Amino acid sequence: MSSKKATLTGQLGDVHIRLLRIFRTVVECGGFSAAEVELNISRSAISIAIADLEGHLSMRLCHRGRSGFSLTDEGQQIYDAVLQLLSSLESFKTQVNAINTELKGELNIGITDNLVTLHHMRITQTLAKLKDLGPDVVINIRMIPPNDIERGVLDGRLHTGVIPELRPLAGLDYYPLYQEDSRLYCSDLHPLFTADQATLKPQQLAQFDAVIPAYAQTAETKRQQKDLKASATATDREGIAFLILSGRYLGFLPTHCAERWVEQGKMRAVLPHEKHYVTSYSAITRKGARPHLIRETYMAQLKQQDGVAEQ
Secondary structure: OOOOOOOOOOOOOHHHHHHHHHHHHHHHHOOHHHHHHHHOOOHHHHHHHHHHHHHHHOOOOEEOOOOOOEEOHHHHHHHHHHHHHHHHHHHHHHHHHHHHHHOOEEEEEEEOOOOOOOOEOHHHHHHHHHHHHOOOEEEEEEEOOHHHHHHHHHHOOOOEEEEEOOOOOOOEEEEEEEEEEEEEEEEOOOHHHHOOOOOOOHHHHHHOEEEEEOOOOOHHHHHHHOOOEEEEEEOOHHHHHHHHHOOOOEEEEEHHHHHHHHHOOOEEEOOOOOOEEEEEEEEEEEOOOOOOHHHHHHHHHHHOOOOOOEO
């Protein structure tokens, strides 16, 4: 054998995998003779296969002869690498077979409204990955308030959900997703749109009508809203945007929701350094839920999106 370093160029094909499997069996059987029965091929065929493998790798893998069979130092290292490779191949095959035979059915998700405009597309990318892995999966998304999402996950109507972190429930597992920044906005039709922000005082806001969310809110959200003149409510962020754009109301919106109108000159933030808060969002699943391959695959893909841009 040449003393030059081993190099394995090109792609591993079926021929290479076959030779590696033969090598593994020879090692585990302790020699060529014992491997004949296991492999159901002749000793000469085994000898040719090992010689071919040594030729591909440019190294001697084993000593064989009257003194018996033994691995060289390089052969031992190759054997260890072969075990890892073949184990990975089996694991891959098992996962693919499981997906092909079991990743079928429905995934029911509850999501708080207007998260789609977040720049970090974690949910979007995860749904794409899930569809790639299971083309037959039926995805059902319900845009509903956080309390309804919690109830749906707890009673099994929903497999998972995305909600703001209001108060942790003992029956749910939480996986952090986003932090969402919200500010107080008015439209270009509102008197405050042209007001001097440098001289505007927070207490002056109480003289203007404001729209307040009609859904569960965090303590910080309530604190930011307590000095406003609450004269309208909305069950979702789209409803809040409608009333702000009417020019008659102030209201809090996430910055990613308001961005399009701000860029068009139709909205502006009011006292952005004082009137703002951050909301954390998490994906939720029910603790102790029965195994569900689609849900588990979805959550695994979601967690792989860390560091990738979105929802």
